[in-house]
Amino acid sequence: MKIAILSGKGGTGKTTVSTNLAWVLSKITSVQLLDADVEEPNDHIFFDISFDHEESVDLLLPVVNNETCIRCGECSKNCQFGAISVFNSGTIVFENLCHGCGVCKMVCPVNAITEKSKSIGKVMLGTISKNLKFGMGILNIGEPSGVRIIRQLKKHIDNKAEVVIIDSQPGTSCPVVETLRNVDFAILVTEPTTFGLHDLSLAIELVKEMNIPSGIIINRDNSKTNIIDKFAEKENIPILMKIPFKKQIAKIYSEGNLFSKFLPEFQEKFLSVYKIIKGLIE
Numbered sequence: 278m279k280i281a282i283l284s285g286k287g288g289t290g291k292t293t294v295s296t297n298l299a300w301v302l303s304k305i306t307s308v309q310l311l312d313a314d315v316e317e318p319n320d321h322i323f324f325d326i327s328f329d330h331e332e333s334v335d336l337l338l339p340v341v342n343n344e345t346c347i348r349c350g351e352c353s354k355n356c357q358f359g360a361i362s363v364f365n366s367g368t369i370v371f372e373n374l375c376h377g378c379g380v381c382k383m384v385c386p387v388n389a390i391t392e393k394s395k396s397i398g399k400v401m402l403g404t405i406s407k408n409l410k411f412g413m414g415i416l417n418i419g420e421p422s423g424v425r426i427i428r429q430l431k432k433h434i435d436n437k438a439e440v441v442i443i444d445s446q447p448g449t450s451c452p453v454v455e456t457l458r459n460v461d462f463a464i465l466v467t468e469p470t471t472f473g474l475h476d477l478s479l480a481i482e483l484v485k486e487m488n489i490p491s492g493i494i495i496n497r498d499n500s501k502t503n504i505i506d507k508f509a510e511k512e513n514i515p516i517l518m519k520i521p522f523k524k525q526i527a528k529i530y531s532e533g534n535l536f537s538k539f540l541p542e543f544q545e546k547f548l549s550v551y552k553i554i555k556g557l558i559e
C-alpha cells in the first residue's frame with residue numbers, strides 16, 4: 278500500500294505525521310518511508326539512519342553549436358520554460374531555467390543542439406530498523422524543479438514493503454503531482470484555521486482530479502473551531518485523526534523526537550488510521 282502525505286502549505290505537520298505513522302506501523306509490519314520533500318527533506322532528523330546507497334540525479338542540458346545554428350527560433354518557440362533564447366549573435370541556454378526536457382534538441386532542424394549532463398541533486402537510501410527502510414531525495418539549491426529527483430526516488434520503492442509512506446512537498450505543484458502518481462491513498466494534513474482550510478481545499482481538488490482516495494488529519498486541533506470538520510463532511514472525506522494543540526507535543530518535535538514514542542496513546546491512534554485506510558481502499 279502506497280500512502281502519500283500531503284499538505285496545502287508548509288509547516289502544518291506533514292513531517293510529524295509521516296515519521297510517526299512510519300515508526301508506529303513498523304512495529305507491526307514492513308514499512309518504507311520516502312522523503313520526497315526534496316527542497317527541504319527533514320524526516321531523517323527524527324531517526325538514526327544507516328545510509329548504504331547514494332546516487333546522483335542528472336539532467337541533460339542543451340548545448341548549442343552557434344556555428345551550425347541558423348537562428349530559426351524553433352527551439353525558443355517550443356521551450357515551455359523560457360530557457361533558451363535566440364539573438365542575432367547566437368542562441369543562449371539559461372541553465373537555471375532549463376528542465377532538461379530535450380524538446381529544443383528534437384525540434385532543431387539542423388542538429389545544432391547536443392546535450393551535457395549536470396547533477397541537480399541526489400537520492401540516498403538507508404535502514405532505520407529491520408522493519409523500517411528509508412529513502413530521501415535532495416534537490417541542489419538553485420535548481421528549478423524537484424520532479425526528476427522524486428521520479429528517481431520513487432524508482433526505489435520497495436515492493437516487498439507492506440506499506441510505503443511518501444512524504445510529499447507542500448502545495449499542489451508539479452512535484453506533488455509526481456509524488457501522487459500511482460499511490461493508493463493520500464493523507465491530507467491540515468490545521469484548523471482559515472488558511473489551513475483554503476490550502477486543504479486546493480489539495481483536495483488535486484487528489485480528486487487524480488482519482489486518489491483521501492482522508493484528513495487535523496494537526497494542532499484546539500477543539501475551538503470545527504471548520505475542517507464541516508468542510509470534510511461537505512466533501513465526504515473522512516477525518517482520520519486529530520492531533521491536539523499541546524505544548525508537550527511541540528516540545529518533543531522540537532527536540533527531534535517522535536511524539537508517539539513518548540505518548541503511547543497516539544500509537545493506537547496511528548494504528549487506527551492505518552486500519553481505516555485499509556478499509557477505505559479495500
Ligand code: SF4
Pocket residue numbers: 338339355356357358359360361370374375376377378379380381382
Ligand atoms: S531542454 Fe527543454 S527546458 Fe531546456 S532549453 Fe530545451 S526545451 Fe527548454
Ligand code: SF4
Pocket residue numbers: 341345346347348349350351352353363368384385386387388389390
Ligand atoms: S532550433 Fe536550432 S537552428 Fe533554430 S535557433 Fe534553435 S538552435 Fe538554432
